[in-house]
Amino acid sequence: MTDLDTFIARLPKAELHLHIEGSLEPELMFELARRNQVEIPYASVEEVRAAYAFTRLQDFLDIYYAGANVLRTRRDFHDMAMAYFDRAARDGVVHAELMFDPQTHTDRGIPFAEVIEGLLSAMEEARTKHGMTSCLILSFLRHLSEEAAFETLAAAEPWLDRIAAVGLDSSEVGHPPIKFAQVFAAAREKGLKLTAHAGEEGPPEYVYQALDLIDVDRIDHGNRALEDPVLTRRLADSGMTLTVCPLSNLKLCVIDDIVQHPIDAMLKAGLKATLNSDDPAYFGGYIADNYRAVAEARGLGREDLVTLARNSFTGSFLPEEDIARHLAAIDAFVAEVA
Numbered sequence: 252m253t254d255l256d257t258f259i260a261r262l263p264k265a266e267l268h269l270h271i272e273g274s275l276e277p278e279l280m281f282e283l284a285r286r287n288q289v290e291i292p293y294a295s296v297e298e299v300r301a302a303y304a305f306t307r308l309q310d311f312l313d314i315y316y317a318g319a320n321v322l323r324t325r326r327d328f329h330d331m332a333m334a335y336f337d338r339a340a341r342d343g344v345v346h347a348e349l350m351f352d353p354q355t356h357t358d359r360g361i362p363f364a365e366v367i368e369g370l371l372s373a374m375e376e377a378r379t380k381h382g383m384t385s386c387l388i389l390s391f392l393r394h395l396s397e398e399a400a401f402e403t404l405a406a407a408e409p410w411l412d413r414i415a416a417v418g419l420d421s422s423e424v425g426h427p428p429i430k431f432a433q434v435f436a437a438a439r440e441k442g443l444k445l446t447a448h449a450g451e452e453g454p455p456e457y458v459y460q461a462l463d464l465i466d467v468d469r470i471d472h473g474n475r476a477l478e479d480p481v482l483t484r485r486l487a488d489s490g491m492t493l494t495v496c497p498l499s500n501l502k503l504c505v506i507d508d509i510v511q512h513p514i515d516a517m518l519k520a521g522l523k524a525t526l527n528s529d530d531p532a533y534f535g536g537y538i539a540d541n542y543r544a545v546a547e548a549r550g551l552g553r554e555d556l557v558t559l560a561r562n563s564f565t566g567s568f569l570p571e572e573d574i575a576r577h578l579a580a581i582d583a584f585v586a587e588v589a
């Protein structure tokens with residue numbers, strides 16, 4: 252381990268943009284396929300990994316939804332989430348906000364209860380095993396209808412006190428935030444926080460819609476907001492958190508090379524950027540790999556990394572007193588290594 256690796260692993264951080272289905276590693280995919288007697292179109296773990304060559308978001312989504320087909324029981328969801336928590340704990344994650352896609356499972360006949368109860372039991376275990384807190388973000392699939400999103404929100408009703416927020420993911424282009432304005436308003440009425448993927452592949456206009464028509468609390472990705480200086484200024488002035496995912500951006504060809512990643516431009520523009528792994532099993536790295544990738548490629552100093560970690564707490568859905576406690580832990584860590 253280099254000094255930088257140790258610094259990053261020990262820096263307390265929150266992960267705010269993580270699709271739990273995107274943490275399903277090929278080894279576990281095979282194990283669950285065997286356990287559930289589900290056919291998968293790959294002969295080996297190596298063959299699965301070789302299939303993870305994407306040129307755009309949709310290439311990835313097709314494989315990601317196919318991979319999720321091995322998830323059948325609450326035990327499967329528990330095991331997948333626990334594998335993520337164990338891995339994230341090694342990267343210094345002390346709080347994780349997990350997105351999950353109920354429609355990917357309920358549309359295959361898996362009851363909502365199986366999905367969420369498996370995740371909740373792993374969250375409980377992560378708290379006792381690692382002292383890691385976590386919360387859930389129910390994400391609507393934007394390639395489906397708003398009516399289907401309303402049905403999903405209704406299915407979540409018995410667990411609403413254990414869901415922090417709703418999100419919007421899947422194929423962005425052609426499915427702008429306005430399509431979901433009413434279901435987001437209904438979620439807000441129920442006391443949920445709101446976040447949406449915007450400006451990953453979609454244009455700055457989709458980021459405006461997420462702000463103006465949905466009134467989001469966070470923007471997931473937001474890269475393409477940088478194309479619009481007025482929007483960039485607005486995001487910076489309002490302190491809007493962006494959950495940025497560098498290795499995802501590279502794998503999905505949002506950027507051609509990691510040396511082109513705009514994370515330092517975002518910080519210079521005053522944007523409240525955070526670093527996250529998105530779908531770590533598919534994009535070649537967990538959160539510490541994302542910190543290291545941009546630190547090396549963009550020459551970020553330790554102060555920048557600390558700023559990004561601080562942003563991960565101030566941009567989280569945690570209560571103020573917990574945020575203050577985590578910021579104090581960062582201060583203590585910085586003082587110790589100074």
Ligand SMILES: Nc1ncnc2[nH]cnc12
Nearest residue numbers: 270420421422448529530
């Ligand atoms: N990066 C991403 N963009 C949109 N939808 C997703 N679902 C899982 N990962 C996603």
Ligand SMILES: [Zn+2]
Nearest residue numbers: 270420471529
């Ligand atoms: Zn995402």
